Amino acid sequence: MSVQADKWAPLEQSSESREKIWSKNRTFAGDVWFRFRRKPTAIAGLVMIVLFLLFSLVGPMFTPYSYSDQNLAMVNIPPLMKVYDVGSCQVYITPSLKLIQMDAEGNLSRALSPVRTENGKSMMIFDCDGKEVALYYGSSTYVICDETTGNIYPSGYRWCRDHVLGTDALGRDILARLMYGTRVSLMVAFVSVLVNLVIGILYGGVAGYLGGAVDAVMMRIVDIISTIPLTLYVILIMMIFGQGLQSIIIALGCVYWVDMARVVRGQVLGLKQQEFVLAARTIGSSPRTILMQHLIPNAMGSILVTATMLIPSAIFMEAFLGYLGIGLRPPLASLGTMCNDANANLRTSPHELLIPALVICLIMFAFNFVGDGMRDALDPKLKK
Amino acid sequence: MSKPILEVEHLTQHFKINRKEVVHAVDDVSFTIARGQTLGLVGESGCGKSSCARSIIRIYDPTGGKILLDGEDITHMSQKELQPRRKKMQMIFQDPYASLNARMTVRDIIAEPLLAHHIVKSKEEANDYVYPILERVGLTREHAGRYAHEFSGGQRQRVGIARALVLQPELVICDEPISALDVSIQAQVVNLLRDYQEEKGLAYLFIAHDLSMVRYVSDMVGVMYLGQLVELCGAEEIYSHPLHPYTQGLLASIPVANPKLAREKQTSGIEGDLPSPVNPPSGCRFRTRCPYAKAVCAEVAPCMHEVAPGHSLACHLYD
Structure with a gap:
């Protein structure tokens, strides 16, 4: 085996490179941010x-409502409503037995008030755009029906457009x-x-x-x-x-x-x-x-x-x-x-x-x- | 001859651990350090070397005795009175990892003493001092903006040294500055300290348990055992003529590199463990482990006295 002398010649050495720190220099804030952002x-x-x-x-600039505006006609509306199609219009039944009329997009138009109540039959009659519908509240699930077609079943769910997250008790x-x-x-x-x-x-x-x-x-x-x-x-x-x-x-x-x-x-x-x-x-x-x-x-x-x-x-x-x-x-x-x-x-x-x-x-x-x-x-x- | 930079007279440092028990960390230690000289302090772990250093620099409040820095009694000065005098006396710590604040850059660490003593008013101004001292300890300007944890152990210790030297003190207390470093780095650090001493004529109190290193740096060597100084003499003298049985034992326990010599050497180092500093033995504290202990050793505590010019000793064998 031959040893090549030139391979063993010492390299030029400077104290500069001997003491050099090879990692990157960063400011304290930069350093903190660097480590912070690596954590998802x-x-x-x-x-x-x-x-x-x-x-x-x-946010408050983009909503028409204020925190204190009350609308006692539209209480306890959930964001996702169960909708009943009553021919001429669509209604939602609130837990407090009110019918709320809405349009096809989900905007609430008004709350319907009962035309008359028939306590003996546990029924309330509402006037829905000229058409009378009866709300039977005797059983635990409310049933809505009209005179001609009988029971109306929920046609599906719809997001409330007026109150995206619904309304509270007031x-x-x-x-x-x-x-x-x-x-x-x-x-x-x-x-x-x-x-x-x-x-x-x-x-x-x-x-x-x-x-x-x-x-x-x-x-x-x-x-x-x-x-x-x-x-x-x-x-x-x-x-x-x-x-x-x-x-x-x-x-x-x-x-x-x-x-x-x-x-x-x-x-x-x-x-x-x-x-x-x-x-x-x-x-x-x-x-x-x-x-x-x-x-x-x-x-x-x-x-x-x-x-x-x-x-x-x-x-x-x-x-x-x-x-x-x-x-x-x-x-x-x-x-x-x-x-x-x-x-x-x-x-x-x-x-x-x-x-x-x-x-x-x-x-x-x-x-x-x-x-x-x-x-x-x-x-x-x-x-x- | 000018007055010595540090005189320590009968320094005593006790720590209460509860109502009854007291740790006798340092008991009646006296020595002086002349300007430009180095006193090496050796002894086993737990013998009170570091406590002694910390009492002298007034991290602890001494229980008794007197500390004269440059002729001034600083034993009972308040920290406020002491503040301007701290410029004369600085300390290098043992652990280069624990002694530098991880949240500060090297520039801030070295500038801290300058700001504390109002030598400079801002960190920018401090650069005029920081850069030269960094280069003096073998680092570069580029290192000033780095944090201590980015450095190796040897580099950190040099930052610690730069911090101690930037005020140009007259006395530097080195509390085992090399014991946490690799052997290859130890020489580098010790040579740096020695070169600087020759240049500026400052004095060191050099604490170590590596006897060969102490011999290399010191003019005088003091040997401590269980809070007391047992032998104090010139550095060469202690290696050629150790008198106290403890010193002899210490020297005998230095490993010898040559295997032939090592076999010939008496293997009798020092047997047993250091007794508790809470209840130190009566009389001579070393008697429990001393091969030459006599009856008198248990009764009378030996005092330091000069047995030869410049060679003091506390042992009944030489009375």
Whole structure:
């Protein structure tokens, strides 16, 4: 075997290439975005939140109804209606035994009122464009019939065009109310995040960093705040500011940061023993710098996770207060009060409950997905 | 001769673990470091080397004794009073992975001491300091915008060194700066520290458990056992004439590369484990593992005294 000497000649070496890092250099925000966008669920969540924002802020401009417009003639209309063809026109029978006339596209024209009632036969007679039809309500499934052809059977289902998502028990358009309700929920979410991020982080960070007696006193205050139920705060605050959204927001602002303060304190207690924090102390950095640049950024992962867990619970808290009747003033809509209003008609008009409940679910999903994606994206140790 | 940069007198550092029990991490340790000199501190894991370093740099509040930095007593200064004096004394940490903040770029990490001491007002201004020191430790300007986790262990440790040196301190405490690194990288880092010392004349307190590396960098070597200094002398002296039985044992436990010599060598290192620093043995703390222990060792604690010029010792065998 022959060895070729020229193959073994050393290459020219520069310190430049020896110390070179071959991965691409990116800014912090670019880096976070790069990792965030590789998670399909996170992007889906973000898109959903943006859609909900548009829905609640821009949507009301495109609907003719307002959240408070009542139409007592058209109550409890479902989005998908069972249609009876009565020759000259088409009708829908509401659960409260009214006939609603509609045209071929699904626009509701008017509610028919009974011409006469025959209580003995459990029948109501309606006048439908000059033709008399009888509604027999004696059996559990209503039967509609006319004099000549006898029983009329449903000819099929049709989407309601006037009220895409139907109406509630007072004839208010559910879609319009949903837009306002989503707006309230997102506002509550926004306030709870703001309060958490500002008061919760600072309070917990200071308590954890200073430690000792200061920590003990600060955390006892947190314990006291969190033992008093939020409902009590809301009621007390309502005595001063009156019923309405502002009282709920003030109450959330006053007390909703305690969970975050606890989480941040725990994180800071663990982090402050790490060498990079000790290094910052030996350097002579001020406690403020250590807290804002070292401790809090490194606790950001769990802060975001906690925040995304708290957003749905804040939304739910608002709904819960609405349920108790100490939330929004009645004509105003929130997802919670809509669910509550639907309770009375749950068996006949389940859509009134299902639609706002579905929206609550989707909002919670969206925030959880985004939080999950943010946690992964903000952790540079996971960078590939 | 000018006054020494660091004088440590009877430094004691205890930690309460509950109402009754106390960890005697450092007990009555005294030494001085002259300007431009290196004191190596060796000992087993858990013998109080790092606690000693952290008390000196005032991460901990010392229980007793005195720390004089450049002739000034900093033992009981508040952190606020201490802040301007921290410029003179910096620290290099053991774990290059844990000692750099993962959320900061190298530029921000190195600029932090400059901003803390108001040497520069903005991060842009800091570049004038950051770039030269990065190049000094063998990195390039391009690295300034990178995050610490993108670097290798050796590169990270050099970032840590750059952070410690950017203020041009007079004393740098190196808390096992090389023990987390590969052997090939260790020499690189130690040579960097030595070159810089020659250039700027700064002093090191060099903590390690690798005896051969300590010999290479130190002027003086102190041997610690269970929170106490047991022997302190010149670096060459301790290898040629180790006097304390513990030092002898430590040196005997250095592995020898030559297999023929290794077979001849007495295999008697030090037997047993370090006793608990919560209840240290009475008298001489090493007596439980000392092959020469006598009755007096259990009763009287030996004090450090000079047995030869520049060679101090705490052992009853040499009384």
